[in-house]
Amino acid sequence: EDQVTQSPEALRLQEGESSSLNCSYTVSGLRGLFWYRQDPGKGPEFLFTLYSAGEEKEKERLKATLTKKESFLHITAPKPEDSATYLCAVQAFMNSGYSTLTFGKGTMLLVSP
Amino acid sequence: KAGVTQTPRYLIKTRGQQVTLSCSPISGHRSVSWYQQTPGQGLQFLFEYFSETQRNKGNFPGRFSGRQFSNSRSEMNVSTLELGDSALYLCASSPTGGDNSPLHFGNGTRLTVT
Numbered sequence: 709e710d711q712v713t714q715s716p717e718a719l720r721l722q723e724g725e726s727s728s729l730n731c732s733y734t735v736s737g738l739r740g741l742f743w744y745r746q747d748p749g750k751g752p753e754f755l756f757t758l759y760s761a762g763e764e765k766e767k768e769r770l771k772a773t774l775t776k777k778e779s780f781l782h783i784t785a786p787k788p789e790d791s792a793t794y795l796c797a798v799q800a801f802m803n804s805g806y807s808t809l810t811f812g813k814g815t816m817l818l819v820s821p
Numbered sequence: 822k823a824g825v826t827q828t829p830r831y832l833i834k835t836r837g838q839q840v841t842l843s844c845s846p847i848s849g850h851r852s853v854s855w856y857q858q859t860p861g862q863g864l865q866f867l868f869e870y871f872s873e874t875q876r877n878k879g880n881f882p883g884r885f886s887g888r889q890f891s892n893s894r895s896e897m898n899v900s901t902l903e904l905g906d907s908a909l910y911l912c913a914s915s916p917t918g919g920d921n922s923p924l925h926f927g928n929g930t931r932l933t934v935t
Contacts, residue, residue: 740921751825751911751926752864759921795864799921806869806876808854809924813863 710735710800714812721819724785729815731796732778739807741779743772744795746814752795786819793817822847825927827912833933839900842930846893846914852876853895854924855887858909867910870895871917899932907934 715730733741740759744752756765758774765772769790771782781794793816797809826845834840846853854877855867866879870889887897893914899906909931913924 742923744926749928751913751928752924754923754925757921757923797864802877804877808866808869808877810866811856811864 710798710810712796712798712810712812714794714796714815716815717813718816719818721783721786721817723787723819723821726782726784726786728783729781729794729817730778731781731812733796733798734777735798735800735810737801738798739801740799741774742797742799742809743779743781744797746793746795755794783817786817788819788821791817791819825912825914825925827910827927827930829930830928831931831933833935834902835935836902836904838902839898840902840932841896841898842910842912842932844895844897844912844914844927846895846912847925850914850916850925851893852915852917853889853893854913854915855895855897856911856913857881858911858929859907864911867897902934904934907932 711734713732743755746752756772761776763774769784773780793814795814797811799807801807828843852871854869856864858864869877873889884900889895909929911929913926915922
């Protein structure tokens with residue numbers, strides 16, 4: 709069974725204090741790993757897709773990396789507006805032959821000024 | 822380009838009733854997926870539709886059903902509501918689904934069952 713585990717469940721940072729969020733996964737036939745950001749009362753917003761081990765993607769203060777068993781979302785010098793829940797998801801095939809996304813439970817990030 | 826639109830935003834229903842939620846995907850997107858989000862379980866996959874056909878189904882009871890229309894708009898229905906069905910129901914669309922294109926989510930329908 710495909711599994712996605714995110715840690716920590718919650719993280720509190722001071723503005724400017726860099727850190728990393730972890731997403732470990734077990735899936736047969738990974739087709740892609742996705743990172744999303746979700747603000748309270750809103751749907752998840754797409755950030756990155758990673759396809760193969762060693763790949764990195766960057767966007768402003770965020771950088772996502774991928775290994776064969778886990779992905780990290782590095783947040784450099786975060787600002788209060790980076791506060792959100794960050795979700796990781798893996799794309800894998802179902803019995804139907806079509807793929808879908810399996811999500812982790814997310815990391816709730818709070819950045820204090 | 823307009824995003825994914827879900828209606829209504831909020832619903833309050835009583836146990837035993839049924840409910841229908843609506844989703845309009847991004848123009849040109851033919852794949853629509855539905856997810857249930859709860860604090861304890863996170864996002865759980867319900868089903869995916871493409872060209873009016875259900876392609877994937879998650880591990881939910883038969884009380885949860887859906888359909889897709891020829892204009893790609895989708896509805897999901899929950900019959901005989903239970904307290905545990907209280908959740909945020911999210912709809913997401915993508916051009917074709919099943920490939921590596923990301924899902925684009927709506928802001929969800931918050932269902933409360935009393």
